[in-house]
Amino acid sequence: MDTTADTELNKSEGVTERVTLSKIDQSMKWAGIFFVASSVVWLMIGTIFALIASIKLHNPNFLASLEFFTFGRSRSAHLNAMIFGWANNAAFAVALWIMARLCKSAVRHGGLLLIAGIVWNIGVTIGVFGILTGGLTSVEWLEMPVAVTPILALAYIMIGVWSVVAFVHRQTGHVYVSQWYVLGGTFWFPWLYVIALVMILMVPARGVVQPITNWWFAHNVLGLWLTPIGLAAAYYMIPKVIGKPIYSYYLSLMGFWTLALFYNWAGIHHLIGGPIPIWLQTAGSVASVMMTIPVIVTGINHHMTAVGNASAVWRSPTLRFVVFGAISYTLTSLIGSAMALREVNEVTHFTHFTVGHAHHGVYAFFTMIMFGSIYFMMPRLLHKEWPSANLIYIHFWTTALGITGYVVALTIGGWIQGIQMNNPEIAFLDVVQNTVPWLTARTIFGVCITIGHIAFFIHFFWMLIGKTQPLNEGPTLLQRESDA
Amino acid sequence: MSEDNKKDPNSLGENFKFEQASSTDDSLQELHDQLQREKEEPSEGFAPLPLFMVTIIAALCFWAGVEITTKSAKFRWDVYDPNYVESAEPAGPVVYDPIAHGRRVYNTCVACHQAEGQGVPGAFPPLAGSDWVGMDPVVLSKIVINGLAGPIEVNGVPYNGIMAALGPTLDDEEVAAVLSYIRQSWGNDYGIVEESLVASVRADFGGRAEPWTAEELFAQ
Numbered sequence: 172m173d174t175t176a177d178t179e180l181n182k183s184e185g186v187t188e189r190v191t192l193s194k195i196d197q198s199m200k201w202a203g204i205f206f207v208a209s210s211v212v213w214l215m216i217g218t219i220f221a222l223i224a225s226i227k228l229h230n231p232n233f234l235a236s237l238e239f240f241t242f243g244r245s246r247s248a249h250l251n252a253m254i255f256g257w258a259n260n261a262a263f264a265v266a267l268w269i270m271a272r273l274c275k276s277a278v279r280h281g282g283l284l285l286i287a288g289i290v291w292n293i294g295v296t297i298g299v300f301g302i303l304t305g306g307l308t309s310v311e312w313l314e315m316p317v318a319v320t321p322i323l324a325l326a327y328i329m330i331g332v333w334s335v336v337a338f339v340h341r342q343t344g345h346v347y348v349s350q351w352y353v354l355g356g357t358f359w360f361p362w363l364y365v366i367a368l369v370m371i372l373m374v375p376a377r378g379v380v381q382p383i384t385n386w387w388f389a390h391n392v393l394g395l396w397l398t399p400i401g402l403a404a405a406y407y408m409i410p411k412v413i414g415k416p417i418y419s420y421y422l423s424l425m426g427f428w429t430l431a432l433f434y435n436w437a438g439i440h441h442l443i444g445g446p447i448p449i450w451l452q453t454a455g456s457v458a459s460v461m462m463t464i465p466v467i468v469t470g471i472n473h474h475m476t477a478v479g480n481a482s483a484v485w486r487s488p489t490l491r492f493v494v495f496g497a498i499s500y501t502l503t504s505l506i507g508s509a510m511a512l513r514e515v516n517e518v519t520h521f522t523h524f525t526v527g528h529a530h531h532g533v534y535a536f537f538t539m540i541m542f543g544s545i546y547f548m549m550p551r552l553l554h555k556e557w558p559s560a561n562l563i564y565i566h567f568w569t570t571a572l573g574i575t576g577y578v579v580a581l582t583i584g585g586w587i588q589g590i591q592m593n594n595p596e597i598a599f600l601d602v603v604q605n606t607v608p609w610l611t612a613r614t615i616f617g618v619c620i621t622i623g624h625i626a627f628f629i630h631f632f633w634m635l636i637g638k639t640q641p642l643n644e645g646p647t648l649l650q651r652e653s654d655a
Numbered sequence: 656m657s658e659d660n661k662k663d664p665n666s667l668g669e670n671f672k673f674e675q676a677s678s679t680d681d682s683l684q685e686l687h688d689q690l691q692r693e694k695e696e697p698s699e700g701f702a703p704l705p706l707f708m709v710t711i712i713a714a715l716c717f718w719a720g721v722e723i724t725t726k727s728a729k730f731r732w733d734v735y736d737p738n739y740v741e742s743a744e745p746a747g748p749v750v751y752d753p754i755a756h757g758r759r760v761y762n763t764c765v766a767c768h769q770a771e772g773q774g775v776p777g778a779f780p781p782l783a784g785s786d787w788v789g790m791d792p793v794v795l796s797k798i799v800i801n802g803l804a805g806p807i808e809v810n811g812v813p814y815n816g817i818m819a820a821l822g823p824t825l826d827d828e829e830v831a832a833v834l835s836y837i838r839q840s841w842g843n844d845y846g847i848v849e850e851s852l853v854a855s856v857r858a859d860f861g862g863r864a865e866p867w868t869a870e871e872l873f874a875q
Contacts, residue, residue, distance in 0.1 A: 410697035450727035
């Protein structure tokens with residue numbers, strides 16, 4: 172990629188390390204391809220349901236005669252396809268691969284991992300189908316029919332255990348920050364999922380304990396599963412592509428443990444104003460605000476590593492996406508902390524502001540980092556280059572501009588909606604009517620994102636199925652000039 | 656694909672030698688490219704925590720402490736109000752209020768006798784201003800416990816309906832409470848009914864299966 176790599180190559184130690192990495196990549200090859208391919212397919216399915224749900228909000232007659240696509244079903248199908256289909260598959264691929272590489276431990280019995288992955292995807296397929304045919308539960312983030320959830324829980328454990336196995340067999344002394352995050356995430360998610368299932372759907376807890384469990388679960392899927400995996404990938408990709416150590420071990424350490432300490436409490440801010448004990452609401456608000464500590468610390472750590480390497484960031488498809496995601500993480504988390512304050516929450520609660528914020532987190536932060544990581548990982552698994560820089564350009568600009576417009580539109584529209592809903596002088600239907608322009612804008616930005624996803628979908632399968640590109644032309648970058 | 660597999664550097668097995676005689680120039684070149692594109696695995700520097708961060712953390716901890724002390728209502732499970740202030744004087748023992756209790760029990764009666772006790776003309780007699788409500792509490796307890804059927808006259812207006820027996824549904828305290836509530840609401844002003852009185856009526860007539868008629872009530 173540049174001249175420093177040549178000097179590195181002269182050190183035999185460096186060569187040995189690279190051969191080891193290459194072997195690890197091969198051990199992960201089929202499982203990795205399977206997870207990424209499934210995630211890309213789910214991304215497209217989720218996008219289609221997203222568009223349907225979005226259009227219905229400003230044009231209720233759209234597909235109104237089809238029972239499968241009523242708003243409740245398409246919206247839930249969108250959410251579940253994206254979280255359990257796209258985000259989890261992408262996270263499995265990236266997290267396990269990073270873990271194996273950092274532990275210098277090849278994936279043993281990769282076939283079992285592949286089978287677990289197939290079981291997971293069968294579970295998600297049945298689940299989404301169940302939602303579309305009306306078998307959905309009324310619990311947000313757990314809409315899938317209860318019968319498929321044990322399959323998912325079991326498949327998750329069969330997949331997650333691979334990160335533990337890699338960690339146990341690690342050949343390295345120092346444990347890098349990405350390893351903590353992956354290990355933490357793979358422990359936290361099954362715990363959250365199983366507890367939520369049992370306490371809400373299987374042996375329902377009584378009364379307000381249910382919503383408390385529900386929001387503890389739903390917010391922690393973001394906070395204790397997607398966030399750690401997203402951060403693990405950012406912590407791996409930024410120093411890896413730039414070729415510079417991460418700024419500070421102490422900041423990494425502090426960021427991880429404060430996240431582990433505070434995030435678990437934060438979900439309760441969804442119930443501010445509800446009939447739950449006031450101390451619990453206050454604890455939720457306080458923990459959400461305390462989340463600024465890991466966010467700022469992580470932000471500094473990433474920024475100080477990337478600073479001065481703007482051209483490298485701009486040239487590498489991986490870093491463009493990952494840095495976009497890392498910046499979004501800082502922004503969305505700070506906005507999230509503000510939203511947990513009671514005074515702000517009184518305006519934003521029950522408005523499209525929250526929807527914008529959710530997409531800011533899951534898309535602008537997590538999904539963009541996963542895109543970047545997939546751009547880095549696939550050439551190493553497939554020994555092929557990405558066929559087209561232009562498709563990467565299209566993918567980056569449509570998704571980056573699309574999600575930015577989306578979040579801005581819903582943030583402004585949602586805030587206005589909240590102010591108007593708090594004003595008893597304004598009739599409720601007028602408030603609803605006033606959101607229509609913002610929701611239309613949302614659909615337009617959604618179409619923009621969809622174009623990017625189609626580009627990515629085509630590009631991915633072109634790379635997977637297409638002929639081998641000559642490797643000696645070097646990686647596909649977004650600017651050809653050398654950064655010397 | 657078969658051609659790819661042949662030159663795929665993933666055939667680097669356990670016995671891979673970096674300069675194998677059998678390697679072709681092409682495959683060697685490819686391997687080099689693959690290796691060359693990798694930079695070192697990430698590592699960490701050891702820059703200290705910036706001083707301004709220490710200040711931010713201290714400020715946040717202070718704020719969190721204030722927030723939790725002032726807005727947690729001493730961790731009571733039954734306080735939802737953010738502006739809750741615990742009253743300075745202890746509340747003392749809870750005083751039983753039969754009227755308040757009766758207002759809740761009245762939900763059982765409201766479908767027929769209506770929210771303001773006005774009844775439904777021609778179907779259900781009123782309780783507000785009714786000449787029956789001032790009668791002996793024993794009679795009233797009998798009606799609530801065993802029900803009432805057949806022709807009656809309330810404030811000079813004839814009714815001929817049936818009132819279900821509520822003895823199986825309401826306990827003595829509830830019957831006493833709802834009677835007290837009725838006797839002190841909507842302009843009625845009669846004394847409250849004691850639970851012990853209801854208990855004695857139930858002891859005497861609780862086993863009765865059929866509802867009272869007006870004749871039976873007044874014959875006794």
